[in-house]
Structure formats: structure tokens, C-alpha cells
Amino acid sequence: MSDVPREESRPMQPAGESEKAQARVAAAPEQPRARAVAPWVRTRLRAAPGAAAGLALLVFVTALLAAALPRVTDAYETKGLRHGIRTAPAHQSQLEITYPLKHGARVAPAALREDQEALRGLLPAPLRTDREQTANGIRTTVPVQGLDPWLPRPDHEPVQFLLSSPSDLPAHAVLRQGRMAKGDPLRPEAVATTAMAETLGLKPGSVVHVPGVFAEPVAVTVTGIVEPRDPRRPYWVVEPLLATPVLATTDDPVNPKRYWRAGLLVAPESGSALVSTTGTPEVFWRFPALADHLTARDAEPLAAAVDSARTGPASAKIREITGDTGLLSTGLDEIMAAYAATKAAISPVVAVAVFGIGAVAAVVVAMTGGLFLSRRDGELTLLRARGASLPGIGLRLFGETTAVAVPAAALGLAAAVALVRGPDTPGAPSLTGSAPLLPSVLGAVLVALIAALVLPVRAVLRHRAPRLHGAREDLVDAKPSRRRTVAELTLLVLAAGAIGSLRLRGTDDAGDHLVSAAPVFIGVIAALLLVRIQPLPLRWLARPARRMRGVVGPLAIARAARSSATGVLPLLALVLALTTAAFGGSVLAGVADARDRAALLATGSDARIEGRTEGIPLPAGLTEAVRSAKGVREAQPVQIEYGLSLPSPVSTDRPMSAPLIAVDPAAYARLARRTGNGAFPAELLASTGKGGREAVGDTERVLPALASPEVAARLGDQPQRLNAAAGAFRVKVVAVRDSTPAVRGEDFLVVNAADITNLRLTTVLVGGDVDGAALRAAVASKSPDFQVTLSSEARGSYVDSPLQSGAEGLYTAAIGAGAGYAVVAVLLSLTRSGPERATLLARLRTMGLTRRQGRRLLGLEALPPAVFAALGGALAGWATVPLLAPGVDLHRLALATAADGVGPGGVALRADPWSLVVPALAVILLTGAAAGVQAWWTGRKSSVKELRAGDAR
DSSP, X not given: OOOXXXXXXXXXXXXXXXXXXXXXXXXXXOOOOOOOXXXXXXXXXXXXXXXXXXXXXXXXXXXXXXXXXXXXXXXXXXXXXHHHHHSSOHHHHEEEEEEEOOTTXXXXXXXXXXXXXXXXXXXXXXXXXXXXXXXXXXXESSOEEOOOTTSOOTXXXXXXXXXXXXXXXXXXXXXXXXOOOXXXXXXXXXXXXXXXXXXXXXXXXXXXXXXXXXXXXXXXXXXXXXXXXOTTSHHHHSSGGGTSOEEEEOSOSSSOOEEEEEEEEEOGGGGGGGGGBSSOEEEEEEEEBOOTTOOGGGHHHHHHHHHHHHHSHHHHHHHHHHOTTOEEEESHHHHHHHHHHHHHHHHHHHHHHHHHHHHHHHHHHHHHHHHHHHHTHHHHHHHHHTTOOHHHHHHHHHHXXXXXXXXXXXXXXXXXXXXXXXXXXXXXXXXXXXXXXXXXXXXXXXXXXXHHHHHHHHHHHHTSSOOOTTOOOSTTTOOOOHHHHHHHHHHHHHHHHHHHHHHHHTTOOTTOHHHHTHHHHHXXXXXXXXXXXXXHHHHHXXXXXXXXXXXXXXXXXXXXXXXXXXXXXXXXXXXXXXXXXXXXXXXHHHHHHHHHHHHHHHHSSSEEEEESSTTOOOOTTHHHHHHTSTTEEEEEEEEEEEEEEOOOSSTTSOOOEEEEEEEOHHHHHHHHHHHTSSOOOGGGGOOOSOOSGGGTTOTTOEEEEEEOHHHHHHHOSSOEEEEETTEEEEEEEEEEOSOBTTBOSSOOEEEEGGGOSSOOOOEEXXXXXXXXXXXXXXXXXXXXXXXXXXXXXXXXXXXXXXXXXXXXXXXXXXHHHHHHHHHHHHHHHHXXXXXXXXXXXXXXXXXXXXXXXXXXXXXXXXXXXXXXXXXXXXXXXXXXXXXXXXXXXXXXXXSSSTTOOOOTTOSOOOOOHHHHHHHHHHHHHHHHHHHHHHHHHHHHSOSTGGGOTTOOO
16 A cells, blocks of 8 residues: 655745755755554554454354365265275175186196286276185086985985185185095095085085086095185175075976075185086186275276276286186176266255355355454545555455464364364375365365455455545445346346256256356345345334334334345345255255155055065964054054966966055055055945855955056956965956055055955054064064064165265255354344444433333344344245255165155155244344344443544444
């Protein structure tokens, strides 16, 4: 800022004396210029330490949030990626390389180990594999029969063996009997697990014969019995038949037969002997993938690495070792696709909350600059009147704010880095974890830049022309200009475009920030409209208020209609905060509703009791014991017969089956109506009066039935005959529903239990505020063969990814941060008008206003703007939900997989009354409380200071 010369009054001197004085000054030696007493920035900060500390605190908190946001997002995305790989089935999360082994070929175990390390080195980064769980060897791809008659044959079907020679067996199994297998290709040896030995009767010395490619079978000698060290690790999980036999059933639908499927662990030295069997052997290398080193930024490179290893450049190098018949198979690409789909669906929804809280924070920081500017408006006006330049004023103010904002932002960045660490990653710095620093640094720099520029920019714009000291600055004087009208219309067009784009395209485009900012635009438009229309109802209200007794009411309304404190920024901050809270609450409410609905569809009621295997009838007294359990309001037994073959009017139709459900129509209709799951009138399934044991021979009776759409289309309009375990009868579809409580699936057929001839109740649907422990105890007291499923427990299964829980936590934090900034906005608004209120109260006190009336005046004056902001924010939030609901997909955020369903309505975004009403009421109460405290404190102060002569306030 250019120095302003001081003018001093001097007496008039004769011309001669003046020339002599000038000569003496010229002859005198030049004196050094006096240094400034103190730098400008330090002086100004010392003059107002409270204001500087408040700005520093606000910048610190805002920078902390801005720097923590990318770290939190990266943390839960990284956890989601690792979780997806860790929890996937072992055969999907591994990379397996195979090639067929020709007859007569010989492969040494040492050669397989050398190729294993060579193949591991060819896997592109960031692929890493678990060395401890890596295995190689030779195995049969086609089951081979056990030819020995002493092997168990449940339905005279021979045992089907899987022969495999995995490497490093002693490191993964404990020898219980005999010795480890060694052997050679001519005398193959193997070991069996303890479960295999108990089931098949194997022991050390047993010889198992399997068919050979020639007439002579291949004899495999069992030398020992082993037990897996950890059967849950990939070494055993990938091929579970090697650890535990399975009783399977043949595919013959007419006469299915049972047989055992089992495995033998052949010695690696005997692996080449498998080429002599009919099992079509192949060489394999299994590389279980590691996830501890992966971060969210590795998702796309990992998918590219898998593609390269499967069909790209790395695949060509792999086939140099395995030959042209080599094949790499893995499910990592499917895991990465599911992760990418979930992230792509969740990220745009989270971006809406981020834009909302970011806009609120920016407005509150701008309000802080406005508060400082109002306190120093007289000073800056005087400086401009004395000739100070705009660049000089702006640079000095920029120096003041920079001295406060930069250290505060740096501390906020350091706090965010220290408090929010990414998941531990091998090789990452212990201080920062795996989270990147650059986004956090950019966020803190942006906050510091806004905080440092808002005061000088506003000061330069406000004082670009000299102003009168003490001019009026209220809504009566500040009429909207043409430029402001153009800006508001531009925002209106942007908001309309963002809303239309979101409704048409949805949130699929994660990079479309205009769509994510749609709620912010709605809040901005609502605030601008409120600023324009707010004075009108207050002025209309002021006319009848003049007839009131006393002066407090009319004066409070008149001042609320004219006060400069009700400007754009306070309203904008409150409306944006309330809109963000309303939209965030609606998102969380929609997610909760979807999970409740999915859990209810999965169980059919609040709890479900059924046998551990299908078709077990309920024991006597079970239903009565359940009804007496704590919290149970109703217990409805039903009969469910799964897999009922359905006839068809057209003989060429493909076979089709569906569950047959026998119910009490009245109770079942109440349950369907209460759960909103395929409600129907009970009269549709009215009894024909021809049921019971005595109607066994009456196969021509027709039962009314409730069916799913496909079952109804299958049966047609005419009665169709059914031969079920429940009896032989004909059914006619009288109503079609998309779902029903008893079963979860697309197909079902519901009939009246009183009309069937063989009633065997199998399931109990329980309603009420069920106590899980009491209900399980009641069921266990009658039979251990039945299990209890609670809808509350099923609900928890729909949150299986840190992506979901992290996004929900971020939404909750955004709502809380928005509420905090709303509080700051209210306090800043009242603080800005504090001196002017104190002066008014002092003057009115001299005219006879009592202390109590003064407090009421200041309190009532602050309420109308708060009421307008609360109403505007609630209305904007309410309007945001239906406007944006068609374009917001909450399915991936609410449910674990895309296959989980919530019925015909899907996962819908709905307005949450609590999110609309509670924040709005909180704003009004907070404003009233803050204004009351301010009025009480102002009333305690002396009026002498406020009434000093010459005070322009």
C-alpha cells in the first residue's frame, strides 16, 4: 500500500525567508529514514488476537476434514479391495497354470519347482502370491474308479478317486500313522487323510487299484495316514476332496444312486505314474494371490495384470515354459469386476455428500472473511479516502490472512495424516500407511488459499470505489443488481441441467461432478430465492404488528426485515447444511429400509424355524413352545414341499418344478399384508370342504391356488392335476403374486392346508419382537434338528464389504460436519451484528427500554431469519429427494451383491422426516439460544462505551 503523506499546517512566511530555509535544508546532511515501529501484519494480529485465533481454529478444522477425506476414502476402498480377495473362494482368488500330460511323459519334482519359480517371476505387478500355500504337481482331471471290492459302495457304485501329487505335503500335514509316501513312477505310493481313512477303511499297507490305460490296473499303495494342519488354508480348500470324502448322487433322475468321491495324496516322486491311469492327468501350479500389499490405486493395474497373464504379453512368456497347451485360469478378474462395480455405484453417491459439505465449509469460511471485513470496514474506508491503492490494501490483508491460514492448514494436514492412517501395507511408511499424501496436501492447500483470499478479495471488491463512512447497509439499501440477477439465473440453469442429467443418466459416471453437485445447486437456488422474498412477509407482518401493545414486537420484526445480518451467506450456509443433512439422511434411511426389506424377504417374517434338512416335519408341541417364547406375537406353521414337478397343458414344455406351500389362509394373508410381501384376500383360498385323510381317493377335487407369474403361466387357466407328497388333487390358479413370505424365490404355489390329504407341517413363521436366545431355547427343547433364522441377523449379512460400511460412515460424518458448520454459521451471523445490536440496545435503554425488554428484542430479532433458513432448508431437502431419486442407485450401497433383491420396488431413495424436521428445529433452537445469550451478555455491559460522542455506530 502506498504511503499516505501527512499534511501539517504552517504559518505564512515571506518569500525571502522561505528561500533561506530551503537553502539550509539543502545544505544540511541527509538524515536516515526512521524505521517503522512494527510490521503491519504483526501489529494487526496483535490488535485482534481473538479474531486471528478464531480464523486459525476454523481453518485448522476445515483443513483437517479436507485432508482426511481422501485418506478415509482410500482407506475403506483399500479395505474393500483386500476384503474382496481374502473372502473369495480359494479357487477364485488363486492363479492356476496347467497343461495336459501326454502318456509316457515323465516330469521330475525338481523340474516342477524350477518352473514354479520361473512362472512366479513372470506374473506382472502388482500380482503377488503366497509362497507358503503355493503348490505344484500332477493330478487326474477325470475321476478314476476304485476297483477293489473292499471299498465301500453305498448303492453298489464304486468309489470315484481324485489322484493328486501336491508338493510340500509334510509342511501342510501331520503324520498320524505309517510313513510319508515316496515311491517312484513304477511303484506309486500315496497317503490319505484321517477322514478319508475312516470313511473308506484305508490304513497303512492298503493297496488301491484304479483303471490303467492298458489292461492291467494301476496299484497305489497307501503308506500313511495324515491330518491337515489347517484345512481352511488354500492348500486344502482348493481341492477339498483330498481332505474329506463326499457322498454324491448320480445324475440319473429315474434311479439316482449314491457313491463316494474321495482323493489320494500321491507322492511327488510317483506323480508321473498318473499318466498310466485313465484319469487324463495334467501338470498344475497353484499360486494363491496375496492382498495385504494392495491399495485402492492398484485395482486397475491388478485387473490389467490378470488380463496380461491370461491373454496378453505375460501369457506368451508363460507358454514358453508350459508349451502351447498351457492355460492360466483364475477368478481374480471376476473379483475385480465385482469390486469395480460396487465402487462405481457407491462413489457417485458419496460424492454428493462430499460436494455438500465442501460447499457449506466454503460458505462458512467466506462468512468469516465477511465478519472481519465488517469489523474493519471503517478503517479500510478511511485508508481509501487517504489515497491507499486497492493492490496495496489487498496485499496487506492477504499477508494478514496468510500468516494465520497457512500454519493452521499445515497443522490440520499434519493432524489428518497422524489420525487417519491407511491400512497397514508391507513397505509403506509407518506414519502414513498406504494412503496417498498428494490429495490430502491439495485439500489443505485449497482450504488455506480460500481462507487467505476471501478477506482481501471481498475488501477489494467492496472498496473498489470510495464509500461514505456510515452509509446504510441493510436489505432496504442493498437492492439486487443486474449482475447478481444474471449470476442467479446462471446458477438456476446449471441446477436444472444437473438435475435433468442426474435423472436421465443416474450416478453411473463417477467423473461427472456437475451431477454430484446437483443438491448443492438446489440449496443455492433456494437460498437466493429466500434472500429475495424474505423481506416481503416480514414487512407484511410488520403492519398488523404495529397494533400490538408495546414496542418490542413491532421493532423486532422491523429490524429483522432490514438487518444486514440476514444476507446471502448466512442463509446459504444454513440452507446448504440442511439440504445436505436431508439428502444424507434420506440415503441412510433408504439403505436401512432396503436391508430391512431384504432380510424380511429372506426369512418371510421376523423369525423362521425349519429343519436343517428339507422336509422334516415339526415335532409335537414345537409350535406351542414357540408361541410361549418371549416377544413372540404370532407363530404360524406351514407345510413346504420343495421341488414339486408341475404339469403343463403343452406336452413339449421343458420340465419345471416349484415349492408347494400349504397354509392357513387367514393367518397367512395377515402375514403377507403385514410384511408387504404378496398380500392377498384370504377368501381367495377358501376351503373346498373336501380335504383331510378321508379325501385321499378324491383326486378330481379342485383347489384354489395362489401362484407366481411363471407358475401361473405354466399351469394355464384350466385345473391341472398334481401328484405331491401332500396328496393327489387338481389346482386352479385364482391369483398371481410376485412373492410370498414362506419361500424366497421366483416360483411358488400356495394352497389351503385344510384341503390337502397329507398334512406334514415343516416350517414356522414367527412374528414379533423376538428374543433370539429364548426362541432358540424353546426350539432346542423340542428337537435339535431345527434351526432358527432371525431377520435381524439376516440383515447383518447384507453389509459384507468395507466399501459399504465406509461409505455409510462417510455419509454420517458429512451430516455431522454439516451440522457443525451450521452452528458456526449461526454464531458468525450473530457475532457480525453484535456491535450494532449493542449500540441499539444502549440507545433504547436511554429512552426507557428495560433490560428485560432489550433481551426480548434482541432474541426476537434473530428468530425470523432462522425460521426462514429452517423452512427453506427443509423444503430444499424435501425437494431434492424426489428430484434426484430416479437417478440415484442405492442397491450396491445397501446390499452385499447385485443378486440380493428387495422386491418389486427396488432400493428407492425416500425423504426421511427425521432428517428434515430435526435439523431445521435445531437451527431455530440454536439461533434462539445464541441470541438469548448474546442479549443477556449485552444487557450486562455498560452503555457509556456504546454512546460515546462521535461514534459512528
